[in-house]
Amino acid sequence: xxxxxxxxxxxxxxxxxxxxxxxVVNTDRVIxxxxxxxxxxxxxxxxxxxxxxxxxxxxxGQLTVTVAPPRHMVAGRHPIAIEISSHxxxxxxxxxxxxxxxxxxxxxxxxxxxxxxxxxxxxxLHLLSPAQRPIQVTxxxxxxxxxxxxxxxxxxxxxxxxxxxxxxxxxxxxxARAKPRGT
Numbered sequence: 239x240x241x242x243x244x245x246x247x248x249x250x251x252x253x254x255x256x257x258x259x260x261x262v263v264n265t266d267r268v269i270x271x272x273x274x275x276x277x278x279x280x281x282x283x284x285x286x287x288x289x290x291x292x293x294x295x296x297x298x299g300q301l302t303v304t305v306a307p308p309r310h311m312v313a314g315r316h317p318i319a320i321e322i323s324s325h326x327x328x329x330x331x332x333x334x335x336x337x338x339x340x341x342x343x344x345x346x347x348x349x350x351x352x353x354x355x356x357x358x359x360x361x362x363l364h365l366l367s368p369a370q371r372p373i374q375v376t377x378x379x380x381x382x383x384x385x386x387x388x389x390x391x392x393x394x395x396x397x398x399x400x401x402x403x404x405x406x407x408x409x410x411x412x413x414a415r416a417k418p419r420g421t
């Protein structure tokens with residue numbers, strides 16, 4: 239069995255779906271059936287179609303793996319594996335390593351610092367640069383956006399020119415995407 243996919247990364251926004259196509263070739267001399275499962279995501283967030291792909295010897299088929307990460311999934315890069323299993327020829331399972339890139343939930347736009355303990359304690363927020371390094375630790379999110387962000391933006395805009403640095407962060411749409419190279 240030979241297994242390939244055209245992509246090593248899959249981008250998705252929480253609450254939405256994204257699909258990856260997996261090409262499978264039966265290199266054995268017997269009729270085989272193959273299936274896929276994803277390791278690293280909750281089972282209810284994944285759909286693999288068809289459930290069992292029948293393949294004659296030397297035949298090629300395609301599995302579609304669709305992921306729908308839960309709304310609460312943390313934005314960022316998450317390694318997952320797709321396991322392709324043989325059911326007829328009993329060939330060893332094949333694994334594809336994929337990076338799931340989860341965008342920030344556009345619905346999650348905080349205007350003030352979250353509070354816990356019935357509102358008595360402000361959560362300490364670690365705000366990260368595009369390189370996932372802390373740029374500010376604060377319990378005053380509104381103050382960061384109003385007073386500190388313009389200075390941080392000046393510094394980081396030069397260091398990370400492909401990332402959006404809106405003049406008005408209050409009305410900007412959340413994104414995990416950088417601008418394409420050369421733009």
